[in-house]
Amino acid sequence: MKRGRKPAIDAADITRAAVAVADAEGLAAVSMARVAQELGNSTMALYRHVKSKDELLALMADAAFDEPPPLPDGDWSVKLGFWAKGVLAGVRRRPWFLQIPPSGPPSGPKSLAWFDSALRALEDTPLSEGEKVGVVMGLMTFVHGEAWLGVGLRQGFEDDPARFSGQYGQRLREVVDPRRMPALAKVVAAGVFDADELFDAAETTEDFEFGLRLFLDGVAAHIARRS
Incomplete structure (x- = not known):
């Protein structure tokens, strides 16, 4: 039984697939093998168009953004x-x-x-x-x-929401020495970090x-x- 022919790909296809993986699973999930799987191709087929993962990351960084919108009126x-x-x-x-x-x-x-x-x-x-x-x-x-x-x-x-509670201000009061960190001590004393x-x-x-x-x-x- 003959296997079906692998779909033709180019660097743009590889980049789009890599971005899709990163969007769904995070950047750590992106590898040449994972992207090849996404495209239904062999890993070696990708290297004919993208020389390395570093090159792929550079292509992804550029593709992460849409085209810039027109600038508004104003200065x-x-x-x-x-x-x-x-x-x-x-x-x-x-x-x-x-x-x-x-x-x-x-x-x-x-x-x-x-x-x-x-x-x-x-x-x-x-x-x-x-x-x-x-x-x-x-x-x-x-x-x-x-x-x-x-x-x-x-x-x-x-x-860990607790790390961002008012307890942070109390912890700072316990560790910030006004003689060594006078500016920070003033901020702490002013209650800047006491929010719930x-x-x-x-x-x-x-x-x-x-x-x-x-x-x-x-x-x-x-x-x-x-x-």
């Missing part, structure tokens, strides 16, 4: 704020993206499209082209850091908005000096 800060929130939403939709270590500057088509979108937000500013790149890379670092922290805290809260539930999705969003505003205000101050 550069409105556009750049919109862009930052779009990146955050994309990372939250596929948190496994944060587990893929960056292997170089943006090079995939989706990554370059998002890079271009952010640079276009700064078109009408007096910044040099190099400064625009610096602003975008700094904002990207901020957004990825906020997303990484938010995803980690959410997972920690789901695993320290993790709140709405507050996490507010924290992001606050940090984003600080970043954009810093860029505005730099632009004012350049002007």
Whole structure:
């Protein structure tokens, strides 16, 4: 009895299958063998199109995001704020993206499209082209850091909600020595960590908005000096 012919595949098919595995089972489940199984092909067939798992991860990182949406009307800060929130939403939709270590500057088509979108937000500013790149890379670092922290805290809260209760403030009172950590001691004494539930999705969003505003205000101050 002859076996059926294996379906023809290319790098795009392999990437889509890998993303589907990561969406369903997490990044740890992604392997060349697992993706081959998803496609109904042999593992060796994948290596004809994707040379290694590292290359596959790079392709997945680029495919994790949709195309960037059109920038809204408004000045550069409105556009750049919109862009930052779009990146955050994309990372939250596929948190496994944060587990893929960056292997170089943006090079995939989706990554370059998002890079271009952010640079276009700064078109009408007096910044040099190099400064625009610096602003975008700094904002990207901020957004990825906020997303990484938010995803980690959410997972920690789901695993052990008690760690995020008002008991945290009490524990800090027991271990924070005002002579060695005076600034932290003032925060603890002010009751900042005494809330019944320290993790709140709405507050996490507010924290992001606050940090984003600080970043954009810093860029505005730099632009004012350049002007």
